[in-house]
Amino acid sequence: MDGRVAERTDLGPLVAEWRAALGDEHVITHRHQLRTYESDGLLQYAVTPGAVVLPGSTEEVQAVVRSCHHAGVPWVARGAGSGLSGGATPVADGVLISLSRMRRILEVDLDNQRAIVQPGVTNVAVSQAVGPTHFYPPDPSSQIVCTIGGNVAENSGGAHCFKYGFTTNYVTGLELVLPDAELVRVGGKGLDPPGYDLLGAFVGSEGTLAIATKIWLRVLPKPEGVRTLVAFFGSTTQAGEVVSEIVSSGIVPGAIEMMDNLSIRAAEGYTGAGYPIEAGAALVVELDGSEAECSARFDHVVAICERAGADSIRVARDETERELIWKARKAAFAAMGRIAPNYYVQDSVIPRTRLAEVLGRIDELASEYGLQVANVFHAGDGNLHPLVCYDGRKEGEAERAEECAGLIVKACVDAGGSITGEHGVGMDKKRYMPEMFSDADLGAFQRLRCAFDPEQRANPGKVMPTPRLCGEVPGPYRQHPLEQAGLAERF
């Protein structure tokens, strides 16, 4: 026995096919190597896939998907595996299709503000390819490693999405390999392709509809000026009021991010960025745009912070100081290790005006469960990232943390929010879907799923809380061939 798993399962004949089509080195079946792929960024979920394939072209993706279609084998597509919802968790009896070899930038067309890329290209590589004059706005914190294919699957956001929007606002075209291996091209460089907005339906579908093998992206001219400050306040409520005032005065900051005391302490201990550890809240505000617009508005923001009684305000005078301000914010997750060995990240969204109330509820839950909860959030769009800290070595603490996190999600949904703002539902949050959606709503989602993937081979077991069948298309009416050809109307 050489440790090759797939030879012991019914993937065997397929593996031989894939080796022939993709080359031996691009088909992984050795148990130790397979384990590299057992989780994405959310390590709580780990499943060893039956096999891993690394196609290098659209045709190779089609070849793999086609054989899965004929053999009835489920598959999961994976980019960098940096997702935080278990969306790329493999299935044991299926194949993991890694798009990491498809990382070519196919075209940069700055005159038309477009870039065409393969799915395995990293987020940051797009901005690099179109720089220094242009940039690609969605900027998830994992942008150095995460791939555009993964961003498309998750509809990724980032710190700048309050102003600039999400991945879905920047995808103008897709080449898709459907679960029956058919190739479909939707859109291209132009906006508003005729017919249904399949781009809008696909972006954010978490790998459950098809595999994107080519992606047309819109890029923007880089803003002329950037101004960044961090203001410190006694409480998150106070900082929250500042956020509301800034936004309602008509200013749309490029980014507006808040950290509470616990995250400030953790981040400061980790980075030494100079944040005062006694501060109740830190508010990072970044404005970008034309120089004239930027300076006029920046003065206004400083005035609002001062009026609201900021304890101190630090304005970045140059790029180094700007990076230092961001360093503390971006390190907040990593720094949590200083507070607790483990943490559970949530990604809930609330209407911004409910911030004080929801944070109060989170405090209550934290003391009730005897756990520390740190809060880091994208304040402009109300996307909270409560980090429920726990020690997994202590009996039952992981379960308590998970329960506490679940109640936090519920509090956010009750406040009119969402269970996830950018991390996706994946494995992790599917159990919360019924908090937000009725059975009829979930049924409507399933209709879309079934149109793309009636046999549900694409990333099965994700997003939907309970498995649903597709079945035959119900209803008494089917189009007559004459109608289909536009030669007759049914009256």
Add this chain to the structure above:
Amino acid sequence: MAVVASESVVEALRRAGEAGTPVRFRGGGTKLGWAANRGEPEIELSTAGLDRILEHNAGDLTAVLEAGVPLARAQAAFAEAGQMLALDPPDDGATIGGIVAAGDSGPRRARYGGVRDLVVGVRVALSDGTVASAGGKVIKNVAGYDLAKLFAGSLGTLGAILEVSVRLHPLPPATATAAGGSHDPDVVARAARELSHAPLEQLGLDVRWGGGDGAVLARFGGAASREQAEAAAAIIGRAGMQPEVVDDDESIWRVQREGQRSADWAVVRISATQTDLEDLFSTVDGLGGRLVGRAALGLSWIQLPERSPEEADAAIETLRRRYTAVVLDAPAGLKADHWGPLDPQARELMRRVRERFDPAGVCNPGAAP
């Protein structure tokens, strides 16, 4: 045609589905001509009774509207809080449901995006009696499939839109527009291109062309709108036009919006790219038409002059040889298909989507892609 009162839209649609009777949905009735040459259904379901503004969360810059709310009425309500829904298509009588179903947009799209970018949630009725929601009421949300985008622009062929949740924006305090005109299409196109790549934050960047005369328009709003407009004017000047900056600019933009419609002429919407502008201008000249366009987005609306339907069909055919063109307003007798040619695999996928959402095939079936 039988008109059904709106309070029973859900029930009427269910019954139509059961009986297999085609229906269409009516909001303000401003775009009923779109795709009408593919046949008109027997029953019309009006959303006139669905006319409540259900929520306006000023602090959160969001709102929930019933489909039959006229956009103008919603805008008046939002304006009281210094806010707007950044959709500004033509047709003053249009309802939010109709605008979403048609995926219609105006000049502000350049800055704020279109229907697909501003609708964050939707509630729909399907032909089997199902009432379902997708999305939510917050501006950032990735839970579940984005059915709001699927229904946006679907022309009522998947089901009835009952409610939409939208993202709002603050009304820009003061606006100013930099404008320049020229008889040279290349000069207009060049100025538009320079502006779209300049590090300025336009509220709108439009061009118009027709009859050997054109203009470029860049609109700004905000604390430094005048300064930005002057910077834009300098760019227009360098491109070879006599620039001017207009503070009282509302009427300029109204004309741009009106260029997206015609009572008598055929109007087509072109999805192209910004470098296609010169070519589009000369194509328009060849057809004797007029164009308004969102220069940076590559979207244009071309009015084709009043001629026989056969001549209009031939003109659309000419456009479609080079561009993706969707027919909007159409004079009686026009044969050209609303959507035009589609990738066969994409069309098949759309057919499957429609079959799942409207298995009875009764929702405005003539307009299906």
